[in-house]
Amino acid sequence: MINHRGPEFQDLVNNITQGLKQVYRTKNDVLTLTGSGTGSMEAAIVNTLSPGDTVLSVSIGVFGDRFAQIAEAYGARVEKLTFPWGTAIDPNVLKETLDKMPNVKAVLVTHNETSTGVTNDLESVGKVIKDADKLLIVDAISSLSSLPFYTDDWGCDVVAAGSQKGWMVAPGLSFLSMSERAWSAFKESRMPKFYWDVGKAKSYLDRGQTPWTPAIAIMYGLEVSLKMLIDEGLDNVYDRHKAMGDKVREGVNNIGLELFAAESCASNTVTSVHIPDGIEAKELLGSLRTDYDVVIAGGQGSLDGKIMRIGHMGYVPDKDLTEALGSLKSGLDKAGFQPKYSGARG
Known part of the structure; x- marks a missing residue:
């Protein structure tokens, strides 16, 4: 020092x-x-x-x-x-x-x-x-x-x-x-x-x-x-975060989950996702942490138990996002999730 x-x-x-x-x-x-x-x-x-x-x-x-x-x-x-x-x-x-x-x-x-x-x-x-x-x-x-x-x-x-x-x-x-x-x-x-x-x-x-x-x-x-x-290069940093945001939003949609934020203003550093009906947020997020070593945040305030938040800011390798999305799908399957639709509100 x-x-x-x-x-x-x-x-x-x-x-x-x-x-x-x-x-x-x-x-x-x-x-x-x-x-x-x-x-x-x-x-x-x-x-x-x-x-x-x-x-x-x-x-x-x-x-x-x-x-x-x-x-x-x-x-x-x-x-x-x-x-x-x-x-x-x-x-x-x-x-x-x-x-x-x-x-x-x-x-x-x-x-x-x-x-x-x-x-x-x-x-x-x-x-x-x-x-x-x-x-x-x-x-x-x-x-x-x-x-x-x-x-x-x-x-x-x-x-x-x-x-x-x-x-x-x-x-x-x-x-x-x-x-x-x-x-x-x-x-x-x-x-x-x-x-x-x-x-x-x-x-x-x-x-x-x-x-x-x-x-x-x-x-x-x-x-x-x-x-x-x-x-x-700052412009490259911005582009990289946009690519991460696009990847996570697409992956979430493909799983059959609904994005919480309007598509027109969705953040490229964190993606918010509705917890599906019939799925207990704490149990799902706890299972992801314990069974898959994947940490996804829950909602805050009035959104506690209603959404989850996937962070993708700073240095996040593409393979980490791929693995996190795959683990999320596996965790949802294990919890009995049956997708009814996909797509975000705009």
Whole structure:
């Protein structure tokens, strides 16, 4: 382990920061913090808002709701715009809502909602928010490094992410990009902050350090994964994830299962699938883990027991997907599943 106040760590921080900016596709500041993805969401809120500020939370699932809960916990006045789980944000409805809420300061958006397997059209959503002259705060934890993402072109003011998804690194690091507009909001922000204070983080970043003891070992892993992503080429990374998403969705349809997310907005990092009638979710997923060494996640919140979620982000060999789909079919056959139809709703 190296000294986090020494020159070796300074080189590590500088390398990581330059790599992150490439993946974020931004000229804005990108800060590396030690904490989970939820920590980056909290940092995004407390560094740009004040108690009493009106915030519009646009939610399509569990993690969109979490964004709103964090803002409420710090005293923001949260207005909620929700869309049916399994569908994406409708930019036209968002525009109509913002037109009626001139006092909204910021809009909270989840780019890729893993609880439902849906990806929002952030480019269109961002244009609506930019035209309304509102601060755009984005949770990109499960999309950045896997799905097309253009921080600057899409007008994203704050983008929160974490190391444990498509970055292919262990949990423990949070990333936060800050636009000039976000820094202006930071100067006015009165929400309490200490550990997550991005002003402190920026002052230390300028000299190749972090304000607090960082997760050095994970940062070394991140340096390697960033090189892998950049060497592969980001467009190739996006294409690879699309191919994985297409393969899993086709495989699920061929088994005779029904996809949960609308086909038009289905995520390329996680596929959500209805649990068939007559099949007990916990028993099926438990059997897959025990009998086939295949781990598939269940539903969250109101979707607990109703859907399963197949992850395919980061480095996932094609043969792993083939084996997982084959095991899923075998597990369903063992459970007595009789397919009645195939195909997703669009």
